[in-house]
Structures are given as structure tokens and as C-alpha cells.
């Protein structure tokens with residue numbers, strides 16, 4: 001497994017390999033969710049490259065950039081067991097030198113949901129992901145369904161900018177209580193972690209009701225909200241029931257495949273999660 005720190009070395013590495021390349025972009029603090037993406041890449045591709053980079057441009061000024069968990073040694077030892085060909089570990093100045101001035105932004109999907117709560121977040125994500133796409137020219141790139149909006153924004157960017165890359169989405173990995181794995185779960189106390197299981201319970205209740213025939217988005221939102229509010233530690237940022245493709249909010253009847261997605265605070269920690277509501281099962 002090669003450890004690469006500079007863009008130039010990545011480009012040289014890319015030139016001398018043959019066969020398919022799978023890219024798994026990460027911000028490190030790897031958990032089983034990341035490892036499932038990496039395993040999927042290793043199964044499908046001749047070479048898997050993992051990037052570990054806490055990308056500053058996707059954090060807002062009052063967000064957790066400096067506190068974001070950094071567990072490099074542990075991450076590398078997890079990767080050594082997985083037949084990864086290369087790991088890209090750039091410093092900030094390699095990605096954003098002092099005179100850096102070019103950004104990529106998607107102008108529609110990225111403005112909704114997370115885009116409302118975290119202005120500028122997706123501009124940072126699409127900028128770093130497009131840089132990684134240009135640096136590695138992968139055939140496949142792997143993203144988790146847990147970041148449902150990110151996945152859709154990246155697919156749209158890939159299409160709009162004509163990247164010849166297949167975006168592969170992998171299922172959300174959950175802990176035994178249903179809490180979606182996230183590097184940010186490390187911020188939760190044991191108690192908060194147990195109580196945050198209410199998020200998946202609420203989403204599942206919404207989905208069950210939908211499967212029994214409830215098509216009113218307002219009713220589903222209320223049921224999910226009521227379940228989350230049974231947990232006094234939870235503070236809801238948003239609960240959305242939106243068109244699965246356009247992420248346009250349903251106000252009344254759900255008339256197309258939908259996505260329930262939400263963001264909930266437990267203390268200062270903001271957690272996101274989602275479930276699909278396919279109209280025809």
C-alpha cells in the first residue's frame with residue numbers, strides 16, 4: 001500500500017498502473033461504513049485508492065473543523081488489511097495553495113436541506129471531489145447512502161461536468177441500535193449514543209406507515225417528529241420528505257419515489273440520516 005502526499009506523485013502513480021481504479025474519498029476517522037465502501041471497491045476494481053483529507057472548505061466558520069476526529073495511525077492499520085493500492089494523505093497547502101481560487105458548485109440540489117442549514121458546505125464537497133476525480137481519474141467512485149444529499153449532488157456534478165466515472169452508492173451501516181455510523185458519533189457520550197437510536201426508530205416508523213399506504217407527507221413528518229420528541233436530548237434541525245431525485249419537498253400527497261431525511265442535534269453534535277420511500281415496492 002503506497003502512501004502518497006503530493007498531487008504530482010498521485011498523477012505519476014496513476015500513469016503507471018493498468019486496469020480499473022476505484023476511488024473512496026474519506027475524511028478519515030474510518031469506521032465500518034467507510035470499510036464497506038472500500039471492500040466494495042476492492043471487490044470490483046483492480047486498484048483501490050483511498051483519500052484521507054479533512055477538507056476545510058466544506059466546514060462552515062462555526063463548525064467542527066478543528067475538533068473533527070483525526071485517527072491516522074488507526075485508519076492506516078485498518079486499510080493495510082484491505083488490499084488498498086494507495087492512500088492519498090495531502091496537507092492543506094497541497095490541495096489549497098495560498099493563491100487557490102477555483103471552486104465547483106452545483107446550483108440546484110445543493111441549495112436544499114443540508115444546503116439551507118450549512119451554506120457553502122456542498123461547494124466545498126464538490127470542489128474537493130472534483131479535484132480528486134481530476135487527480136486520480138478513477139473509473140468508479142464510492143459514496144455512502146447515509147449522506148443522501150451529498151450522493152445526489154455528486155452524481156449531478158459528475159453528469160454535468162461529463163466525468164466518465166461511475167458513482168457507486170453503498171448501504172448505510174448501522175450500529176446494533178440502528179444509529180447510522182458516522183465519524184461524528186465519536187462526539188456523543190455513551191448515553192447520547194444510546195438515545196440517538198430514536199432517529200432510526202422514527203425514520204422506520206415513518207417508512208412503515210408509508211408502506212401501509214399513508215401518502216400524506218405532512219402526516220408522515222408529524223409522526224417522525226413526535227417520535228423524535230419523545231427523546232428530551234434531541235433537537236430537530238429539519239425533517240424532510242422530498243422527491244427522491246429533485247429533493248423538492250412534498251407538501252401534500254407523495255406522488256413519486258421519496259426520501260425521508262433529517263438532521264437532529266444531540267447536544268452540540270449534529271446527526272443526519274435518511275430512508276428511501278419507493279412508491280412501488
Ligand code: PAF
Nearest residue numbers: 025026027055125128147
Ligand atoms: O463524505 C465525506 O466524508 C466527505 O464529504 C468527502 C466526500 C470525503 C469529501 O470531503
